[in-house]
Amino acid sequence: MPHMPNSDQPSSVSGTGGGLVVEYTATGVEGTSFLVSIGQTVNNDTYKIGYSPQGVTNVPIVDLPQGVGDRTTTQFRVNLADVLTAGEVLLFVLFGA
Numbered sequence: 001m002p003h004m005p006n007s008d009q010p011s012s013v014s015g016t017g018g019g020l021v022v023e024y025t026a027t028g029v030e031g032t033s034f035l036v037s038i039g040q041t042v043n044n045d046t047y048k049i050g051y052s053p054q055g056v057t058n059v060p061i062v063d064l065p066q067g068v069g070d071r072t073t074t075q076f077r078v079n080l081a082d083v084l085t086a087g088e089v090l091l092f093v094l095f096g097a
Contacts, residue, residue: 019050019093024078028086035075042097045071054089058082062090073097 024036049064061081070077078090 022092026084026088047097048095050093
Protein backbone atom coordinates (compact mmCIF):
# COMPACT_ATOMS: atom_id res chain seq x y z
CA MET A 1 0.00 0.00 0.00
CA PRO A 2 1.48 3.38 -0.96
CA HIS A 3 2.28 5.91 1.74
CA MET A 4 -0.79 8.12 1.60
CA PRO A 5 -0.35 11.76 2.64
CA ASN A 6 -3.07 13.57 4.54
CA SER A 7 -5.18 15.48 2.08
CA ASP A 8 -8.49 17.27 2.35
CA GLN A 9 -8.68 17.50 -1.44
CA PRO A 10 -10.69 14.81 -3.20
CA SER A 11 -9.01 13.42 -6.30
CA SER A 12 -10.40 14.79 -9.53
CA VAL A 13 -8.69 12.29 -11.82
CA SER A 14 -9.55 8.68 -12.41
CA GLY A 15 -7.38 5.77 -11.41
CA THR A 16 -6.90 3.18 -8.73
CA GLY A 17 -8.30 4.19 -5.34
CA GLY A 18 -9.34 7.67 -6.48
CA GLY A 19 -5.83 8.77 -7.42
CA LEU A 20 -3.77 8.76 -10.57
CA VAL A 21 -1.15 5.98 -10.50
CA VAL A 22 2.28 6.66 -12.02
CA GLU A 23 4.77 3.80 -12.18
CA TYR A 24 8.42 4.79 -12.63
CA THR A 25 11.07 2.28 -13.69
CA ALA A 26 14.63 3.41 -13.00
CA THR A 27 17.18 3.67 -15.79
CA GLY A 28 20.07 3.62 -13.32
CA VAL A 29 21.40 7.00 -14.48
CA GLU A 30 18.86 9.31 -12.75
CA GLY A 31 21.16 10.38 -9.95
CA THR A 32 19.53 11.55 -6.74
CA SER A 33 17.25 14.25 -8.21
CA PHE A 34 15.10 13.72 -11.29
CA LEU A 35 11.74 14.49 -12.88
CA VAL A 36 9.02 11.89 -13.37
CA SER A 37 6.58 12.32 -16.27
CA ILE A 38 2.94 11.93 -15.27
CA GLY A 39 2.05 10.60 -18.71
CA GLN A 40 -0.84 13.00 -19.16
CA THR A 41 -1.71 16.58 -18.29
CA VAL A 42 -3.48 16.94 -14.93
CA ASN A 43 -5.72 19.80 -13.78
CA ASN A 44 -3.30 21.57 -11.42
CA ASP A 45 0.13 21.47 -9.82
CA THR A 46 -1.03 21.43 -6.20
CA TYR A 47 -1.62 17.67 -6.00
CA LYS A 48 -0.38 15.49 -3.14
CA ILE A 49 1.82 12.48 -3.88
CA GLY A 50 2.00 9.12 -2.13
CA TYR A 51 4.70 6.61 -3.02
CA SER A 52 5.76 3.02 -2.54
CA PRO A 53 8.92 1.20 -3.58
CA GLN A 54 8.13 -1.89 -5.66
CA GLY A 55 10.93 -4.47 -5.54
CA VAL A 56 13.70 -1.98 -4.77
CA THR A 57 16.90 -3.53 -3.43
CA ASN A 58 17.75 -0.68 -1.05
CA VAL A 59 14.66 1.31 -0.12
CA PRO A 60 15.64 4.94 -0.68
CA ILE A 61 14.65 7.90 1.44
CA VAL A 62 12.32 9.84 -0.87
CA ASP A 63 11.57 13.56 -0.82
CA LEU A 64 8.84 14.94 -3.08
CA PRO A 65 9.50 18.72 -2.99
CA GLN A 66 6.79 21.31 -3.59
CA GLY A 67 8.94 24.31 -4.58
CA VAL A 68 8.54 26.39 -7.73
CA GLY A 69 9.05 24.12 -10.74
CA ASP A 70 9.13 20.91 -8.68
CA ARG A 71 5.55 20.01 -9.64
CA THR A 72 3.83 20.88 -12.88
CA THR A 73 0.75 19.56 -14.62
CA THR A 74 2.93 17.07 -16.57
CA GLN A 75 5.80 16.08 -14.23
CA PHE A 76 7.12 16.16 -10.67
CA ARG A 77 10.54 16.10 -9.02
CA VAL A 78 11.83 13.22 -6.92
CA ASN A 79 14.85 13.61 -4.62
CA LEU A 80 16.48 10.48 -3.21
CA ALA A 81 19.09 9.92 -0.50
CA ASP A 82 20.72 7.28 -2.76
CA VAL A 83 20.60 6.28 -6.41
CA LEU A 84 18.32 3.64 -7.91
CA THR A 85 19.52 0.60 -9.84
CA ALA A 86 18.27 0.09 -13.41
CA GLY A 87 14.96 -1.77 -13.41
CA GLU A 88 13.89 -0.82 -9.88
CA VAL A 89 10.36 0.53 -9.65
CA LEU A 90 8.78 3.33 -7.63
CA LEU A 91 4.99 3.62 -7.61
CA PHE A 92 3.46 7.08 -7.12
CA VAL A 93 -0.18 7.99 -6.55
CA LEU A 94 -1.30 11.57 -7.23
CA PHE A 95 -4.25 12.90 -5.24
CA GLY A 96 -6.17 16.05 -6.02
CA ALA A 97 -4.62 16.50 -9.46
